[in-house]
Amino acid sequence: SRAPIAPEDKLLLQYTSVVESPPDDMCSICMRSLTEVSGYLEEEEASRIPQPSGVQSDGVVSLNLCRHQFHLACVREMAKSFPQFLECPNCKTLHGEKLGNQPPGNMNVTTLRSSLPGHPDCGTLQITYSIGSGLQGPEHPHPGRPYHAIGFPRTAYVPNNEKGKKVVRLLREAWRRRLIFTVGPSVTTGMDNCVTWNEIHHKTEWNNTRGHGYPDPGYLDNTLKELALHGITESTLV
Ligand code: NAD
Ligand code: ZN
Ligand code: ZN
Incomplete structure (x- = not known):
């Protein structure tokens, strides 16, 4: 047999x-x-x-x-x-196709009229990620233990121009492949078993007061490279 x-x-x-x-x-x-x-x-x-x-x-x-x-x-x-x-x-x-272990949740995109520093006159795409706490599965570092979703919903901003729209299309695919967040230690808080960003940088601030905002002229190109490292490019979209 x-x-x-x-x-x-x-x-x-x-x-x-x-x-x-x-x-x-x-x-x-x-x-x-x-x-x-x-x-x-x-x-x-x-x-x-x-x-x-x-x-x-x-x-x-x-x-x-x-x-x-x-x-x-x-x-x-x-x-x-x-x-x-x-x-x-x-x-x-x-x-x-590379798949991650991002816990279940929602990704939502809306448009804002205001424009981000460095990207005048195009408006903004606002992404909201909602993930709740839960129990780790076999794909996580400590199966059976809880994971903590801290600071959710998290909000990120992308200029609403051609390249920004492309980044958001690819981020939707990254979400589908469970690659935007992962479970593990948070570098910032030092706490283990957290839902954390996973190697695809997001602008969670409008300005640069804490270093996660605009202006940042290289941001969209850097994000396209980070997405490509996870195997996500326009040619992989159906
Ligand atoms: P982390 O600290 O393990 O770091 C992972 C990556 O995320 C690193 O590349 C880091 O540079 C990046 N990062 C860290 N802080 C960020 C921020 N504020 N915005 C965008 N990127 C950031 O990642 P983590 O534990 O997921 O996030 C760090 C902290 O930031 C957490 O305490 C979280 O609560 C907080 N946070 C809050 C919001 C919000 O909208 N309330 C958004 C993002 C992060
Ligand atoms: Zn060998
Ligand atoms: Zn090789």
Whole structure:
């Protein structure tokens, strides 16, 4: 009888190719040579692991987009923790759609007539994020323990011009992929198990009194780069 295909093996089948004659290069996941067996496997053990048809347990693979090479067992180990996508450990190229662990809530966008410092005459898009406290799930650092949503609803401002509208379109996609917030220690308050911003900077102030407002000429371009690092670009939108 055939074993069902595990999520990490689906990723391997979809986004990697077998390398027939591996070079004597180091695998950056286990730090062993690609000509040796993976640090996650012992040779005899590898031959005993039953695998569904089409999935190998041993050997070397390359990632399809960037072509970087790793032991198959090492990539599988990495894929187990985030079974929706593969991120190349060498160059960060994403294979598949990166999903985060943002807790449930709402994202709402409204328009304001007033214009932000540095962006005259275009008005403003105001984003409101609402998230409540709850219990951490298996995708969070401490499953079963509470998470605290402090300072919600949180409000952010984007100029209502072409680039700003694009940023908000991509932020909606980031919200859908659960990437705007995460759960963990808050740098500002030092408190653990909080809902915190997750590597996509937001302007939560109109002015620069606390350093999170306008003017900031590089802000929209920086945000587009931060979104792209999470795999969110205009070309990925349906
Ligand atoms: P954090 O302190 O763990 O930092 C994560 C990232 O968020 C960092 O990059 C940091 O530079 C950025 N950040 C920190 N304070 C910010 C702010 N006021 N506006 C925009 N970005 C900010 O993140 P955190 O715990 O999510 O937020 C820090 C604190 O800011 C929390 O105490 C939160 O309550 C408060 N806050 C309140 C509002 C509000 O509208 N009331 C909005 C944003 C943040
Ligand atoms: Zn390896
Ligand atoms: Zn790579």
